[in-house]
Amino acid sequence: MGRIRILSDDVANKIAAGEVVERPASVVKELLENSLDAGATHLRVEAGGGGRHLIRITDDGCGMLRDDAMLAFERHATSKLSSARDLLSVSTLGFRGEALPSIASVSRLTLETRSRDETVGTKVEIAGGKMLRCEEAALAGGTQITVRDLFYNVPARKKFLRSDQTELAHIASLATHYSLANPDKTFTLISDDKELLNTTPVDRLRDRVYQVFGSQTLDELIDLGERRGGEHALYTLRGFISRPQAAKLNRNSIYLFANGRLIRDRLLLHAITSAGYNILPPGSFPFALLFLECDPADVDVNVHPAKTEVRFREQSRVHDFVRDALRQALIESKPVSAIPLPARAQPGAQLPYSEFSQRIENQGWQGPSELPSALPAAPAAEGPLPEFTLRGPRPPAPRFDFSDAPAIPVADEQQLRIPVPETHGAFPPELVPDLSQSLTALADLRPLGQIHESFIVAAGRDGLWIIDQHVAHERILFEKILKQRAAGRVEAQRLLTPLVLQLTLAQQADYDRIAGELEAIGFETEPFGQRTIAVKAAPAGVGAAEVEKVIFEILEIAERELRRASLDDLRRSIAASIACQAAIKVNMRLDQGKMEWLLKSLAATECPMSCPHGRPIALRYSLRDILRGFHRI
Numbered sequence: 001m002g003r004i005r006i007l008s009d010d011v012a013n014k015i016a017a018g019e020v021v022e023r024p025a026s027v028v029k030e031l032l033e034n035s036l037d038a039g040a041t042h043l044r045v046e047a048g049g050g051g052r053h054l055i056r057i058t059d060d061g062c063g064m065l066r067d068d069a070m071l072a073f074e075r076h077a078t079s080k081l082s083s084a085r086d087l088l089s090v091s092t093l094g095f096r097g098e099a100l101p102s103i104a105s106v107s108r109l110t111l112e113t114r115s116r117d118e119t120v121g122t123k124v125e126i127a128g129g130k131m132l133r134c135e136e137a138a139l140a141g142g143t144q145i146t147v148r149d150l151f152y153n154v155p156a157r158k159k160f161l162r163s164d165q166t167e168l169a170h171i172a173s174l175a176t177h178y179s180l181a182n183p184d185k186t187f188t189l190i191s192d193d194k195e196l197l198n199t200t201p202v203d204r205l206r207d208r209v210y211q212v213f214g215s216q217t218l219d220e221l222i223d224l225g226e227r228r229g230g231e232h233a234l235y236t237l238r239g240f241i242s243r244p245q246a247a248k249l250n251r252n253s254i255y256l257f258a259n260g261r262l263i264r265d266r267l268l269l270h271a272i273t274s275a276g277y278n279i280l281p282p283g284s285f286p287f288a289l290l291f292l293e294c295d296p297a298d299v300d301v302n303v304h305p306a307k308t309e310v311r312f313r314e315q316s317r318v319h320d321f322v323r324d325a326l327r328q329a330l331i332e333s334k335p336v337s338a339i340p341l342p343a344r345a346q347p348g349a350q351l352p353y354s355e356f357s358q359r360i361e362n363q364g365w366q367g368p369s370e371l372p373s374a375l376p377a378a379p380a381a382e383g384p385l386p387e388f389t390l391r392g393p394r395p396p397a398p399r400f401d402f403s404d405a406p407a408i409p410v411a412d413e414q415q416l417r418i419p420v421p422e423t424h425g426a427f428p429p430e431l432v433p434d435l436s437q438s439l440t441a442l443a444d445l446r447p448l449g450q451i452h453e454s455f456i457v458a459a460g461r462d463g464l465w466i467i468d469q470h471v472a473h474e475r476i477l478f479e480k481i482l483k484q485r486a487a488g489r490v491e492a493q494r495l496l497t498p499l500v501l502q503l504t505l506a507q508q509a510d511y512d513r514i515a516g517e518l519e520a521i522g523f524e525t526e527p528f529g530q531r532t533i534a535v536k537a538a539p540a541g542v543g544a545a546e547v548e549k550v551i552f553e554i555l556e557i558a559e560r561e562l563r564r565a566s567l568d569d570l571r572r573s574i575a576a577s578i579a580c581q582a583a584i585k586v587n588m589r590l591d592q593g594k595m596e597w598l599l600k601s602l603a604a605t606e607c608p609m610s611c612p613h614g615r616p617i618a619l620r621y622s623l624r625d626i627l628r629g630f631h632r633i
């Protein structure tokens with residue numbers, strides 16, 4: 001690393017300025033980033049009292065020359081930047097020359113450092129920004145910075161610190177995630193003499209994930225491998241995303257790194273949420289650990305004082321690339337729901353700082369907010385003959401009344417009980433079901449009949465399948481509508497008499513904004529007096545009786561989605577809404593031909609395992625479970 005210089009006013013003024021030190025974890029973040037920039041391979045973090053009393057970071061990086069050790073505490077003193085031009089392609093984590101002076105001004109700080117180019121090291125002591133001492137010291141190569149009594153001279157900020165445990169959790173999360181971003185380095189975290197983290201260098205990110213989270217969590221994650229995208233700029237995405245069944249109820253377990261920098265980026269958060277759209281249940285979010293790499297010139301890191309936000313040169317390309325890569329990974333991994341059903345998405349373990357995480361989530365991110373070990377455990381399949389409880393289906397209003405017989409009412413509370421044998425233990429290898437095979441097995445299913453005129457029971461190569469006829473048809477129609485929409489060839493049908501709808505002022509505004517989308521999807525509408533529209537045609541499958549409901553639903557979606565300004569999401573929501581209305585319902589008798597058609601068409605969809613709202617479509621009672629049930633294995 002070059003010698004430290006003070007940035008000219010011109011460059012300094014171009015740097016996003018603001019408060020750098022908010023809490024102990026922000027100190028740890030800045031110091032760890034400095035150590036990484038210094039090329040350290042061993043990084044040791046010590047914390048006392050959640051970092052309030054003591055934070056010490058020791059590294060074996062390049063160290064500092066004596067003159068630099070003093071200069072480093074001046075504002076805008078950095079070795080990482082010299083001209084405004086350098087700001088356009090920052091390849092180090094630091095660049096502002098702000099961190100050390102900011103930390104030193106609110107603590108008692110000791111810097112001990114030795115560059116390998118000098119025989120003797122330097123020790124500098126500062127309190128509240130005032131240099132107390134600077135002397136020579138016999139030191140090994142590298143740097144150690146000790147920060148004591150954080151905010152001792154700023155009681156107002158000290159007041160806002162949370163419990164030691166909460167502050168420690170933030171530090172732990174940070175150290176853990178920087179260790180994940182740097183698998184080839186050793187990270188140690190010690191709190192009040194207890195070792196919380198110790199990672200040895202490994203070759204692959206996967207191995208580091210294993211070291212940090214353990215094998216059970218690794219099993220719940222999809223390894224993205226390396227995915228590339230972009231046109232002018234090249235983006236590479238690596239990392240992990242949780243399998244759909246391990247989704248979480250908030251965004252706290254999403255960790256994003258852009259060129260090795262931990263960031264909280266709205267655009268990428270939106271891309272991640274959109275990826276799960278129509279695959280994960282609504283309101284659930286994946287655990288994600290994503291590393292996005294690109295040329296430093298294609299991303300502006302100088303947009304946020306705490307360096308936690310970035311701006312990509314091709315914002316929407318990056319968004320779509322990440323969304324599509326993740327969506328593809330989720331679709332590829334979507335398993336058949338086994339019986340018993342996996343538990344619904346659970347919030348991470350209620351850690352003592354979750355209330356705080358919520359608060360900072362609402363306010364925008366200030367630092368990682370949850371210990372990453374909180375992935376929900378896989379549902380246990382232990383104990384003798386557990387009972388599978390299926391809630392009675394929630395019947396949407398019946399639409400296609402194929403049968404003349406009255407529909408069998410299914411109360412919400414009504415439950416069907418099917419005993420299920422335990423599923424653990426050894427299993428002959430030739431019978432171990434392969435997930436990808438079981439997906440292709442869908443195409444070979446032989447329908448045997450219906451339960452409750454709602455669920456198709458089918459025999460397959462690998463076991464007994466139960467398919468929810470409504471959501472299966474919904475998935476088929478959803479993908480068909482999206483394809484037709486993309487090709488500009490939607491099927492529409494004229495209504496015998498135009499339907500006149502009265503809109504509220506807000507609905508009128510939403511209608512004006514999305515009239516083009518409505519038309520493109522098959523609704524022929526036109527204004528008909530004040531705040532009134534006439535609907536003359538609707539997408540095929542949506543009967544006259546449902547048109548009103550679908551239009552109002554779409555206007556509601558438009559209100560929600562347009563605020564987030566994603567046309568792709570709006571289209572998918574509209575397609576899901578139409579598919580839901582047009583799909584066959586539960587409590588409807590299907591003949592053999594219809595059942596066969598439904599299963600074949602389902603097998604041909606891209607994501608046959610979950611409906612556009614994220615509910616499972618098929619349950620499988622595997623051959624293994626059947627054999628176990630009959631005590632044959």
Ligand SMILES: Nc1ncnc2c1ncn2[C@@H]1O[C@H](COP(=O)(O)OP(=O)(O)OP(=O)(O)O)[C@@H](O)[C@H]1O
Pocket residue numbers: 001003004030034035038059061062063064072077078079080093094095096097098099100101143
């Ligand atoms: N652990 C370290 N090892 C070697 N040099 C360091 C270390 N920490 C800081 N330095 C030197 O001190 C300088 C000032 O550090 P500081 O963190 O204040 O600024 P920066 O890293 O350049 O920018 P930023 O404010 O964005 O972090 C760095 O540019 C670097 O030259």
Ligand SMILES: [Mg+2]
Pocket residue numbers: 030033034093094095099100
């Ligand atoms: Mg720095």
